Amino acid sequence: MECTDKISCNILVAMLVNHGVKEALVSPGSRNAPMVVALSRTKSIKTTVVIDERSAAFIALGKAAISSSPVVLLCTSGTAVLNYAPAVAEAYYRQIPLVVISADRPMEWIDQDDSQTLRQYEALAHYVKRSYNIPADCGKDNMQWYVNRVANDALICALSGRKAPVHINLQLDEPLDGMTREVPCKWTSRAIVQMSPARVLSESDKKSLATRLSEASGVLVIAGFHDPDVRLSEALCRLADMGNVAVMTERIANLTAPAGIFVDMIDSTLSSMSDEEKMVMRPEIVITLGGAIVSRFVKQYLRGAAVKEHWHVGITESTIDCLRSLTMNVNMPASDFFSEIAGAISGISSTCSDYGARWRNYAKRGAELHDRYVDAQPWCDLTAMKRVFTSIPDGWNVQLSNGTAVRYAQLFPPRRENRFDCNRGVSGIDGSVSTAIGASTAYDGVTLLITGDMSAQYDVGGLAAPCITPRFKMIVLCNGGGGIFRFVKSTSGLPELDEYFVVNRDFPLDKLADAYGFRYFEAASMAEFDSCFDSFIEEKSKPSILALMTPGELSGAILTRYFKI
Secondary structure, three states, rough: EEOOOHHHHHHHHHHHOOOOOOEEEOOOOOHHHHHHHHHHHOOOOOOOOOOOHHHHHHHHHHHHHOOOOOOOEOOOOOHHHHHHHHHHHHHHHOOOOOEEEEEEEOOHHHHOOOOOOOOOOOOOHOOOOOOEEOOOOOOOHHHHHHHHHHHHHHHHHHHOOOOEEEEEEEEEOOOOOOEOOOOOHHHHOOOOOOOOOOOOOOOHHHHHHHHHHHHHHOOOEOOOOOOOOOOOOOOOOHHOOOOOOEEEEEHHHHHOOOOOOOOOOOHHHOOOOOOHHHHHHOEEEEEEEOOOOOOHHHHHHHOOOOOOOOEEEEEOOOOOOOOOOOOOOEEOHHHHHHHHHHHOOOOOOOOOOOOHHHHHHHHHHHHHHHHHHHHHOOOHHHHHHHHOOOOOOOOOOEEOOOOOHHHHHOOOOOOOOEEEEEOOOOOOOOHHHHHHHHHHHHOOOOOOEEEEEEHHHHHHHHHHHOOOOOOEEEEEEOOOOOOHHOOOOHHOOOHHHHHHHHHOOOHHHHHHHHHHEEEEEEEHHHOOOOOOOOHHHHHOOOOOEEEOOOOHHHHHHHHHHHOOO
């Protein structure tokens, strides 16, 4: 079979295959044509074409997040690679492996005012683990060895330790359409294997840490975003059985336990407590795990709580001191650490304490106040979201946009049969639609995106992606745009609120749904929601959109009062 005559492309694709890459997102161009040919002629990598590089990158992010496997991004030369930056930054902070490959002009043409000759090498350096540059002249054996080594190193780097994106800048000279009969090359077959021994605590460290936890008057474990992990959930349940331990989990932490074991409505719990109660409940030790914490309430509380010790558990490259009290980094997977500690602590007598029970009582009280308040409200964002979060079918993957959607998800009891995801690595509103579309292609079941209308408008181009199937559904909270700005302190009181922050214009979602082949549903009241939701979830022939039309100003006022009850 014929293949591209660019040997660097053939070696690179062979290494992608050898390291287990199964998916690639390609955006069309001329400079990347040899790589497109090399990818298209392997049966081992599924290739999806998405014109918009920004959307393609977020789709790749969603695919990699759900599959826990590396996904390739391939673009042409010029500004194309710069469009990858938002998704690559998100992937870096969520520890998701993407392999970015940008085609480039030969080195001698960079900065020469010729077409697409900008500086691409290290363009993403701040948001990738490593950047690589492959020169155009790869005819000699020594250079082919170099391409093989670079490709192996890039894949090993992306997939070992703290997983993250890598960037390979591939310089290609003309002609770009040259083809040749496949010629054996030893550098297309050498794959370097990385051995990664398990990280375990020494017996002395295990005993020391378990003893310290047992003796503490109060231990507060807080879980940020995390993939579902049965082993971690079980270990945290065992710790929560100790009298002096309370476990707080966010919706996107994806940790499960019988009802009442975890404090799983953090914002409702803390906002219902007095300053005196919070002072009494200050923990002696805080342990954080997972990614960034959504709840501003718990961050503000613990930053001012004069915590004696703060341990952060997870594979990191930075010293993460978000709560301003860090005393120890435990650089190992959370499931390994907590499983070992839970086993060690079972043989140690713990402090006689009701600290965990008191936190659970405050959580119960907060939930009761929550129910009374929400049930008394008219149709608005809060009551619409209650309808949504209590109606999602079991087994669906729920993708949340940043801003309004992820914050409302914090306020309702978790559905233990669903996985929740959100782009909280850098918390941008860009790419929420595309990320959810990518996730839907990798998830074995239905994927539901819950988003605000402003976030949906920002990434409306994602609806043109060719990989959307009827397993993708989308709920859009249409409250006039930028609903979060009516609530957050920094903008809610500004006279410029309506002109500069809240996007008060009609969003033609019904027309967009028709244009992109979605079935459209709409609800502007509880009765309308109840009458159309079953049809929305049962639609199987097309992807579907449900628009929830809610009053923006009233919704902002109701949410503000919620946190004052």
